[in-house]
Amino acid sequence: MNITTMTRQYITERLNNKVREDGRGMLSYRGITIKPGFIPNAEGSAEVNIGHTKIMAGIKIAVGTPMPDKPEEGSMMTAAELLPLAYHKYDAGPPSAEAVELSRVIDRGIRAANVIDMAKLFIEEEKVWSVFVDIYVLNYDGNLFDAGTIGAMAALLTARMPKYEDGKVIREGNLGRLEIINTCASSTFAKIGKTIVLDADANEEDFSDARLTITTDEKYIRAMQKGLGGSFYTSEVEGLIDTSFEKSKELIKRIKEAASGD
Amino acid sequence: MEKLELLINGKRLDGRAMDELRKISITASPIRNATGSAYIEWGNNKILAAVYGPREALPRHTADPDRAVVKCRYTMAPFSSLEEHGRPGMNRRAIEISKVTKEVFENVILLDLFPGTSIDIFVEVLQSDGGTRAAGITCASVALAASGIPMRDMPYAVSAGKVGETVILDLNKIEDNYSDADMPMAINPRNKEVTLLQMDGELTKDHFKQAVEMILKSGEAITKLQKEALRLPYEKAQERYNR
Amino acid sequence: MKKLVTPGEVLSDKPLRIDNSLVEEGKTISTIMGMYDDQTSSLIPIEGLWYPRPGEKVIGVIEEARLNTCNVALNAPYKGIIILKFSEVNMVNNDIIEATVKELDKTGTIVLSRPKVLYGGKIMAVKPSKVPRILGKENTMITQVSQSTKASISVGMNGLVWVKGGDVDLATKAINQIVEEAHVSGLTDRIAAMLKSKQQ
Structure with missing residues (x-):
């Protein structure tokens, strides 16, 4: 499909009457499935579906050099690919600003929540483990931020920890898990006209004026990102923070359940 | 490279016979946004293929006023291999595989029907274990059939190779690394036309003939799986309402 | 008997004139996935693309309204165009329209006539x-x-x-x-x- 299927007038009228196209509540998620361990070759992986949005998160862990300011800690790098097979508007080529923002917002939440115990990733002087988180978008239908964070978390929670012996990386056999000390999740809201919805699908994102992602763990807000040209009032943001904590709690539970089943 | 024994007591390391395929399963239409798509698990390979189009060929100068142009992009996810973190996107190997894959489908798509447009085929290797180009072509073939783009046949691909003096079918990663020859082929099953042929290593003409025989024989099974994948969603829907 | 066929499947050993098929070496071959009825020799596509035929009704979205012409997105291999001097309808970008196919011209554009704006919906x-x-x-x-x-x-x-x-x-x-x-x-x-x- 390569056309906008709804007029702005139609969608705002429906939202003003508190009706979403798929019959959901304004602050409800679509169905979410989390399948960790999809790619056994990767140290960790997870496929996440939110409605028709489908992403794959993959974790590779490799030996690298530490960041100059943190010589005794490991590192994490997050990248997101908006694959051209996922949507007619995505094209091949270097990462778009959209993809870079997506990867940085996911990265920031996980980093700020201290999900990985970075000190444990020290090997020896000038050698640490680097954790690569790759978010692959396979079908786009809105809300890549939450899908990406769920995928990254589920993949990290189930990741194997390679060993470093005699200058060689051992990735198979009897390995422990990557040590994870916190879990976070994000909630992304879209504002269309005056209405705010959670987990916008592609049609709703098409007409969104503003977007807000709030990443929390069970205690703190860990990252926020407002996007697009529109605006939120601070009172609205305060309300959305409450909603985020509530939703994150549920999502974190779901992520942990999925991960423990792997 | 250190030599590794690939054949022990007449069996391959994974227990297969010389002319035995790995386990293959194909699902049609996993990607909702695409005109057509397919997912294949071939041994430990996990590959997605999606087709978009025919659509306006962009940039404009790539369009052919007399026929559709086929574009193909084969890429491997950075987490797809058991080794190091890969680089996303196209390297020289991916560019070549994309080109030969494109040529397989140029042969079968009825390009004259859609002049000025492009048909875009994307092959994404999520997990690799040898033979990804062949698995990718087999998968993309199902994606094209599911898209409704007219084709005069539904190609499949598989590779054969050689260990010592023994010809083997469908090399996995470790066999590919240590074998004496590898030869992927794509075939139009109806007329047995060859639309992709690559080879490296050492083969006699006799080895080649044995390899072709294995490839053609295994093709019957692969074609059957492709057709079943396409029929399944419709037969399921019919079954549900027959009850 | 009706049966489900896939691209490349032989429908008949004789050359027949059937939509969505072609004849190669005297045999009739399906080019699509469809339901084939050998009694009536008809092949109904299960998966198939739209190929514009004159007189057909289409729905589209105005992509670019200009002074004399409008480009129309049709979710099809080709774009539509409306030449405005033939109509009195006033159209702006993102309007949903209903129109009739006049022809597929040589540049690969679907020329549309009798446009009508569909408001809302x-x-x-x-x-x-x-x-x-x-x-x-x-x-x-x-x-x-x-x-x-x-x-x-x-x-x-x-x-x-x-x-x-x-x-x-x-x-x-x-x-x-x-x-x-x-x-x-x-x-x-x-x-x-x-x-x-x-x-x-």
Whole structure:
């Protein structure tokens, strides 16, 4: 499909009457499935579906050099690919600003929540483990931020920890898990006209004026990102923070359940 | 490279016979946004293929006023291999595989029907274990059939190779690394036309003939799986309402 | 006997003239996935693309309205164009329109005539191969959906369906069900039953 299927007038009228196209509540998620361990070759992986949005998160862990300011800690790098097979508007080529923002917002939440115990990733002087988180978008239908964070978390929670012996990386056999000390999740809201919805699908994102992602763990807000040209009032943001904590709690539970089943 | 024994007591390391395929399963239409798509698990390979189009060929100068142009992009996810973190996107190997894959489908798509447009085929290797180009072509073939783009046949691909003096079918990663020859082929099953042929290593003409025989024989099974994948969603829907 | 065929399958050992097939070495070959009936020699596409034919109705979205012409997105291999001197309708970008195919010109543009703006409502995109089922024999299916839901519905041969007013959600549900079960027999009765059960 390569056309906008709804007029702005139609969608705002429906939202003003508190009706979403798929019959959901304004602050409800679509169905979410989390399948960790999809790619056994990767140290960790997870496929996440939110409605028709489908992403794959993959974790590779490799030996690298530490960041100059943190010589005794490991590192994490997050990248997101908006694959051209996922949507007619995505094209091949270097990462778009959209993809870079997506990867940085996911990265920031996980980093700020201290999900990985970075000190444990020290090997020896000038050698640490680097954790690569790759978010692959396979079908786009809105809300890549939450899908990406769920995928990254589920993949990290189930990741194997390679060993470093005699200058060689051992990735198979009897390995422990990557040590994870916190879990976070994000909630992304879209504002269309005056209405705010959670987990916008592609049609709703098409007409969104503003977007807000709030990443929390069970205690703190860990990252926020407002996007697009529109605006939120601070009172609205305060309300959305409450909603985020509530939703994150549920999502974190779901992520942990999925991960423990792997 | 250190030599590794690939054949022990007449069996391959994974227990297969010389002319035995790995386990293959194909699902049609996993990607909702695409005109057509397919997912294949071939041994430990996990590959997605999606087709978009025919659509306006962009940039404009790539369009052919007399026929559709086929574009193909084969890429491997950075987490797809058991080794190091890969680089996303196209390297020289991916560019070549994309080109030969494109040529397989140029042969079968009825390009004259859609002049000025492009048909875009994307092959994404999520997990690799040898033979990804062949698995990718087999998968993309199902994606094209599911898209409704007219084709005069539904190609499949598989590779054969050689260990010592023994010809083997469908090399996995470790066999590919240590074998004496590898030869992927794509075939139009109806007329047995060859639309992709690559080879490296050492083969006699006799080895080649044995390899072709294995490839053609295994093709019957692969074609059957492709057709079943396409029929399944419709037969399921019919079954549900027959009850 | 009807059977499900895939591209490349031999339909007949004789050369026959059948839509969506071709003749190679005297044999008739299917080029698509479809349902083949060897009694009537007809091949009905299950998956197929839309190829514009003069006189067909389409639904589209105005992409670029200019002084003399309008470019129309049709969710098809080709773009539509409306040459404005032939019509009095005033169109702006993002308007949903209904129009008739005049021709596919040599530059690969679908020339449209008799445009009519459809105000409000939404578009559903379906596979063009399912459009005949949505319409039904002599439009019986779509009339049934429209009457039961009080929705205005316009179906384009290009696979875009415009829906407005009445019970939009029930109409959407019915159309989705038709698309999903297009090749399962007894469709008309099932849709009638579904509409009836949901009508209150």
